[in-house]
Amino acid sequence: MTRYSQTPVTTADKTFYQLRQDIVEGVIAAGAKLSETELSTTYGVSRAVIREAINRLESCHIVERRANVGARVVALSEEGLLALYEIRESLEGMAARLAAKNMSDEEIAELEALLISHFQDVKQGESYYQEAGDVDFHYRIILGSKNKHLISMLFDGIYHLVRMYRVQLGMAGPRVTTAYDEHRHIVQAIANRDQELAEMLMRRHITYSRNNIRNKLSSIQS
């Protein structure tokens, strides 16, 4: 499988990945200030390395930086999450459309196989599907778009932010069986090379997730 994962080579790479993980997982709290000197001692690297890592985190929209002042981890908000899902609807809808056009027959076969293995999991009542399975499914379609920018925007940017919300606001979210059906129909459309339908179904699928999340959020807040 052609996976999309750059192995870290330089220490700045490793520090960037580590920092991103620590922020996404909540080890470093949302909204917290990132002191360069403090982080450099914590992670045992020079300030230059920390600076490079922070710069890259800024490009991902995981931290916000003000000149001569410093960087803060972004604050999580309901509207922020909904904005992310608007992007996802747009970009992943297009990804599904392009996947229907550009995926090889072999890749589609693999996608169908993945779906079947998920079906087994769902039938056995495993909750595996919820997180990794869902992500894997979407990953394949995004990769199937064969559009470099699309892939990078979603994998390097949006997805880490989405995960940050998922982890820190605790949205594992069910929707397992219904989501499975939606996935199935999307794959079918892709297999039929029906670009319009693939895009439409994907957009709906994400809109549903979005509404599901919004309901949860408002029920928590009330």
Next chain:
Amino acid sequence: MTRYSQTPVTTADKTFYQLRQDIVEGVIAAGAKLSETELSTTYGVSRAVIREAINRLESCHIVERRANVGARVVALSEEGLLALYEIRESLEGMAARLAAKNMSDEEIAELEALLISHFQDVKQGESYYQEAGDVDFHYRIILGSKNKHLISMLFDGIYHLVRMYRVQLGMAGPRVTTAYDEHRHIVQAIANRDQELAEMLMRRHITYSRNNIRNKLSSIQS
């Protein structure tokens, strides 16, 4: 008007903007290697500053970097440009949808006024419309989406790349009068708060541009 333009404050900022401009305008050729030491003498700043600038250029997908090897300006290709337009179709379509939902009545009025001033230009046969006017129109709608990520992706990323193609492959492109009509219909849909239609018309508008460009490119190559 709430414009989207960060004024450079640190020298790294300025160097980044300067470098980006020089690449977009072709002063530094597409595909060229970016030597850190060379650039630091050319621009009269330290290597650390150059490195930060290059890192930010990498986030914009304007340069590609390989660890321990160096950075190169991206190569321009037909498929690369078409891929950019796929993203634009998706993202700006969503922007138009969100603009129809989120723009204030005042902003919409300003947008209509802008359109009228463009109409004057077109009637007088001015070619002003082609570049700045078109960009301004799209900018307002993107800003009108009120989606931070959407705005950043297009303004900080895609648009500079698109301009790089325009400048270096010399695509000023006519389509003036037809594009004007398309713009008019889009504004009308936004004014009517018709989200579906606004998105659809914007997507068509960009698809037309895309096809126009593709025809030009293939006619050049043949």
Next chain:
DNA sequence: ACACCAAAAATTGTCGACAAAAAGACTTGT
């Protein structure tokens, strides 16, 4: 007590130097 200004402390921005890795040049052997 509060507002305002000035000095001190802390933090970010920039720089030059050293370490590590890659690219190029040269030698050697077949």
Next chain:
DNA sequence: ACAAGTCTTTTTGTCGACAATTTTTGGTGT
């Protein structure tokens, strides 16, 4: 003449120190 390996050179990666800016602290006057 060509290939492989080694040494040299060049380039990138990392580090600590200095400069510039912001924040905090402390004092002064009203």
